[in-house]
Amino acid sequence: MRGLGWSFFTLFLLYLLLPMLAPVVYSFSRLWLDLLPEGFTLEWYARVLRDPKYLEAASLSLRIALLAVAINILAGVPTAYALYLWSDRMGEGLRRLLQVLPLLVPPLVVGLGFLLAFNRPPLALSGTFWIVVLGHAALGFPFFFRTVYAGLAGIEVRLLMEAAQASGAGLWQRLRHVLLPNLLPAVISGSLVAFAISMGEFEVTSMVAGFGTITLPLLLFQSLREDFRAASAVASVLLYTTLLALVGLSLARRR
Template sequence: MRRDTVVALIQRSLLVLLILYIVLPLLVPLIFSFSTLWMDIVPEGFTVRWYLKIFDRPKYYRGLITSLLVAFSAVAIDVFICVPAAYAINRLRGPGGGFLRAAFKIFPLIFPPIVVGTGFVQAFNRPPLAWSGSLMLAVFAHATLGFPFMFRNVLAAFQTIDERTLSEAAASLGANLWQRFRYILIPNVIPGILSGSLLVFAISMGEFEVTSMIAGFGWRTMPLLLYRSLIDDIRTASAISGILIATSILAFLGMTLISGRVGAGKLRAAGARE
């Protein structure tokens, strides 16, 4: 065999191995969730029984709906606070802007979920902030955990489009602040907003740590149900894992699609047809 064929072969197999490192742990719960029996190395039988169970029993499908509701609300809040903030902070000149940009970067590091949870457990248990155990508090918690990701994506979008010059051009053409946002800025940063939204959504769907600390009696999210079933119902656990893995994969497919379209200029074409 020629030498470079060997090298190519090694490279190819290395790539496969590196990808397997990620894919295998994701694939296993999926296979598990579709098999009737898996006692040995090879699983047996194909079934969607475990998934049907989730859609059958109120406890589980309510959990799914709760998770979706919380995730969508957290995304909405993060969009609402991060798009204006990223716009403003991208514009701030001088040390103030630099400080804020750095602060948002290290914020999630020094304020990790366990600290967010410890804070949320005790901060919202008396009027006027008596939100303990409410679903709203979970929404706020997920928005708190997610906003750095949203902020980073939107800020990067504002930075890459040279927002200041585009805004000035639009202003010199007669567009006021609202029109600049509506016609120029939003269409250009929408890929960043969408990427950030998918990220926050996926994180929220899988969030267990803080949710378990502030969970009320009236509601359960998917990860909370997964935690219970890990102990006593491994089959349901596999189906819930399957749903959560699918969410993550879909979110990343979406983000890849968005960045690919931006790269190819297709999104611009699509956005401008309006």
């Protein structure tokens, strides 16, 4: 029974991992005709690095992701804190809604929503850099919020803030010396997740972005038809980013 379970688990793991690993293997190989690839090479990465098109897209993606994370920190930490402090029955419902709704709504609908909401003055942002940033921030929000909220619950923040207050600390001192240092690991975790989501986002981006905002995933999709080799290298780079975020995440958790 147990052996059977393990076999199924292994098969399932392979089923999940192999498609993810394929582009990585492909990106390092000169030739892949039979079952196994041949000839290790870094040529495809070199080609991507030499092409300003890719570098621009990568730098754009990076800027968008950092800004989306910044928006999440600025909006998400206070929101989570406020909802945590006032978590009566209504607050609890609102929290669930915030956490779940964005996950249930199909990205296409989110994209369409952003298009409709931001296509007339004074919010005529369609096709600009900022609508992509806002879209990514919104997509990362449920994950960011959930992590920070769990962090708040984990450190008994209400009690700690009261203890600081009874020690003579004003609001600013409480935030600086007690809330922020204790919440930092959760904020870092949430930021890494939001960052990874933004770096790899395709659906919403493809709907709201204009010609001036070709992010790395959009460029990857375009080059699938022209240059499959370079595309696999780009895909691998995106995968590395996610893995890096994952490593950072487990480091932040351990602290």
